[in-house]
Amino acid sequence: MARSKKPDSPSNVVYGDQTIQRGPGGETHQTAEEGYDVLTTQHGMPVGDDQNSLKQGDRGPLLVEDGHFREKIFHFDHERIPERVVHARGYAAHGFFETYDSLSAITKADIFQRKGERTPVFVRFSTVAGSEGSFDLARDVRGFAVKFYTKQGNWDLVGNNIPVFFIQDAIKFPDVIHAVKPEPDKGFPQAQSAHDNFWDFISLTPEAMHMIMWVMSDRAIPRSFRFMQGFGVHTFQLVNAKGEARFVKFHWKPKLGMQSVVWNEAVKINGADPDFHRRDLFNAIQSGDFPEWELCLQVFDQDFADSFDFDVLDPTKLIPEELLPATPVGRMVLDRMPDNFFAETEQVAFMTQNIVPGVEFSNDPLLQGRNFSYLDTQLKRLGSPNFAQLPINAPKCPMHHFQQDGHMAFKNPTGRANYEPNGWGTEAGGPRESKELGFQTVPQEAEGPKVRLRPESFADHYSQARQFFISQDLIEQQHIGDALVFELSKCAFPSIRERMVGHLLNIDEELAQTVADGLGMKALPKAANAARPTKMDLPASDLLSILKNPPESFAGRKLGILITDGTDAKLLAALLAAAAAEGTAVELIAPMVGGVTLSDGTIQPAHHKIDGGPSVLFDAVALLPAEEGILSLLKLPPARDFVSDAYAHYKFVGFTAPAAKLFAKVGLPEDLDKGFIAMDEPADAEELIAACRALRFWDRPDGA
Ligand code: HDD
Numbered sequence: 001m002a003r004s005k006k007p008d009s010p011s012n013v014v015y016g017d018q019t020i021q022r023g024p025g026g027e028t029h030q031t032a033e034e035g036y037d038v039l040t041t042q043h044g045m046p047v048g049d050d051q052n053s054l055k056q057g058d059r060g061p062l063l064v065e066d067g068h069f070r071e072k073i074f075h076f077d078h079e080r081i082p083e084r085v086v087h088a089r090g091y092a093a094h095g096f097f098e099t100y101d102s103l104s105a106i107t108k109a110d111i112f113q114r115k116g117e118r119t120p121v122f123v124r125f126s127t128v129a130g131s132e133g134s135f136d137l138a139r140d141v142r143g144f145a146v147k148f149y150t151k152q153g154n155w156d157l158v159g160n161n162i163p164v165f166f167i168q169d170a171i172k173f174p175d176v177i178h179a180v181k182p183e184p185d186k187g188f189p190q191a192q193s194a195h196d197n198f199w200d201f202i203s204l205t206p207e208a209m210h211m212i213m214w215v216m217s218d219r220a221i222p223r224s225f226r227f228m229q230g231f232g233v234h235t236f237q238l239v240n241a242k243g244e245a246r247f248v249k250f251h252w253k254p255k256l257g258m259q260s261v262v263w264n265e266a267v268k269i270n271g272a273d274p275d276f277h278r279r280d281l282f283n284a285i286q287s288g289d290f291p292e293w294e295l296c297l298q299v300f301d302q303d304f305a306d307s308f309d310f311d312v313l314d315p316t317k318l319i320p321e322e323l324l325p326a327t328p329v330g331r332m333v334l335d336r337m338p339d340n341f342f343a344e345t346e347q348v349a350f351m352t353q354n355i356v357p358g359v360e361f362s363n364d365p366l367l368q369g370r371n372f373s374y375l376d377t378q379l380k381r382l383g384s385p386n387f388a389q390l391p392i393n394a395p396k397c398p399m400h401h402f403q404q405d406g407h408m409a410f411k412n413p414t415g416r417a418n419y420e421p422n423g424w425g426t427e428a429g430g431p432r433e434s435k436e437l438g439f440q441t442v443p444q445e446a447e448g449p450k451v452r453l454r455p456e457s458f459a460d461h462y463s464q465a466r467q468f469f470i471s472q473d474l475i476e477q478q479h480i481g482d483a484l485v486f487e488l489s490k491c492a493f494p495s496i497r498e499r500m501v502g503h504l505l506n507i508d509e510e511l512a513q514t515v516a517d518g519l520g521m522k523a524l525p526k527a528a529n530a531a532r533p534t535k536m537d538l539p540a541s542d543l544l545s546i547l548k549n550p551p552e553s554f555a556g557r558k559l560g561i562l563i564t565d566g567t568d569a570k571l572l573a574a575l576l577a578a579a580a581a582e583g584t585a586v587e588l589i590a591p592m593v594g595g596v597t598l599s600d601g602t603i604q605p606a607h608h609k610i611d612g613g614p615s616v617l618f619d620a621v622a623l624l625p626a627e628e629g630i631l632s633l634l635k636l637p638p639a640r641d642f643v644s645d646a647y648a649h650y651k652f653v654g655f656t657a658p659a660a661k662l663f664a665k666v667g668l669p670e671d672l673d674k675g676f677i678a679m680d681e682p683a684d685a686e687e688l689i690a691a692c693r694a695l696r697f698w699d700r701p702d703g704a
């Protein structure tokens with residue numbers, strides 16, 4: 001064995017106003033003697049050296065008695081908990097729910113009793129299929145899970161951004177999830193439904209067709225969480241103090257309106273910024289631009305439910321808002337990011353069975369099955385029946401019970417009473433049930449033999465799929481067709497493609513033909529056998545479309561401004577002011593992140609170097625190059641992509657005259673369309689922002 005070498009002592013280094021101590025091997029020592037807290041082990045022992053493990057001689061071997069090393073590595077080895085089996089990738093924020101008016105006539109839920117009362121909430125948004133480290137802009141359903149910390153316990157409304165679901169019975173949930181997740185023999189594709197297993201299952205599951213229309217629509221590629229609707233999906237019940245029950249469907253509507261990206265943009269965003277949705281929520285909340293949703297209710301009784309041919313217990317159906325408006329009853333504002341991602345976002349445990357007096361389930365078989373699943377999953381993930389003691393899961397109201405012990409019990413009762421009834425009196429005897437305040441299930445009749453049967457009232461799988469499709473704007477219909485062609489083109493088996501087109505024939509013949517053409521099918525297959533024929537006369541519901549319900553402002557969106565040396569300082573200042581007045585965020589892109597020298601000689605730092613700030617990251621862009629800066633841009637491929645992508649993605653583009661050279665280089669038409677706004681003088685800044693309120697210039701025939 002080599003003998004130990006005599007250590008040299010490299011000298012300390014000075015960084016700015018800090019002197020960093022160097023050890024003999026050049027390692028960094030920042031010590032408590034310099035004013036930091038003393039580093040300790042988990043058991044509180046002060047640590048003398050956190051740079052070097054304990055060795056026999058300075059070149060080893062390591063010694064087992066090094067408790068600090070052992071503890072540090074042991075803890076690191078156990079840092080991960082199992083990711084969620086679905087909805088693994090998510091991002092969350094704190095906020096509050098504010099009740100508009102008392103709803104005591106329809107529910108005794110405490111949260112809805114007093115006008116203006118605020119209840120804390122924690123909301124986690126997620127994708128479904130991808131693993132925790134997957135990208136944000138997968139084509140997928142988004143989870144929209146809200147935990148209300150009410151004065152009568154936690155109420156979890158665990159919903160999605162789509163109001164219907166793939167399946168009608170929870171017993172099929174493992175199948176639909178296995179089918180969409182990476183194929184088990186290959187271990188890919190990650191976070192994608194575009195593969196054989198998914199479409200094989202779907203094409204054999206007619207009840208999924210309504211949901212498929214939604215997940216192939218722009219709803220599945222939202223611009224950010226802030227622009228999504230949310231839905232409780234199932235029919236629930238509200239119960240008032242008299243014990244009267246009514247059905248209810250829950251809707252969340254974003255104040256900023258709905259918005260999605262286009263698919264070609266989504267694919268590129270995933271490469272440019274896999275955390276696009278996370279970053280968006282984080283930046284919005286940190287900058288004080290708090291996202292807000294209204295909670296809206298569709299409340300109805302049994303007679304109204306009976307007026308439909310479909311069953312309100314069937315989670316593949318919705319009630320069009322044209323037939324039953326969704327009434328706003330409160331607003332939810334997200335105004336605080338978690339302090340620690342793991343402690344809060346990762347450890348939060350949502351459970352559909354967490355309801356409060358005044359809210360009850362319906363017999364929707366999907367909901368009933370979910371009520372079994374979520375408790376199991378939390379035990380698996382969090383490892384202890386005491387997961388409700390974690391601060392993010394603990395109710396914020398008084399909590400008294402006789403459950404005890406178990407792994408990691410850190411809120412432990414004192415005194416002798418751990419059962420009831422007991423004779424130890426109100427002082428020492430612990431809590432008791434309350435007939436008045438406690439949860440009382442509303443008595444409801446149930447009848448019939450025990451059967452494994454899907455009710456006949458669940459059998460119409462195509463009518464609402466068609467209704468959703470015909471409710472879309474023409475551009476949205478085209479996107480649905482494009483998405484189906486894209487996904488089915490990734491299926492290697494022609495039989496799967498044919499089965500799917502067979503279903504589409506029951507939804508809309510033109511759509512089926514478009515998809516068949518896009519797949520290069522020589523002939524249309526036979527229409528799938530339908531348990532019930534499609535109702536062709538359901539009217540379009542405009543409220544189901546994103547594009548038919550545009551926002552009125554460019555607020556909450558982001559403008560990317562490309563600048564070079566010599567950019568007109570006054571024009572830039574005017575654009576920044578116009579954006580600020582609208583409530584639009586701005587980021588600057590330049591050939592180098594250190595920035596540029598503007599026309600008035602000021603140095604303007606940038607947020608992005610051009611290849612780190614592609615136009616896909618912005619809702620609209622402005623190119624403000626000066627003559628002196630344009631030549632260098634022409635040589636940069638990312639600058640050319642910046643323009644050609646903005647064009648292909650229907651973006652509004654503000655530009656100064658020198659930018660025309662870049663447009664010519666990428667082959668844009670000489671006659672620029674009205675989505676291009678010339679910016680000759682500061683007054684043009686407002687014109688650009690006003691144009692951007694339309695979000696995209698769809699009239700560009702050769703867009704992506
Ligand atoms: Fe689920 C998580 C939403 C059906 C079983 N689900 C989960 C999350 C959301 C939903 C938003 C993530 C919560 C979070 O952010 O932590 N799930 C839905 C909706 C459904 C649905 C809207 C249909 C209407 N789910 C569903 C069924 C089952 C499950 C039918 C099982 C029978 N879901 C789970 C789960 C998860 C879950 C396995 C995984 C992680 C977790 O619960 O906490 O229990």
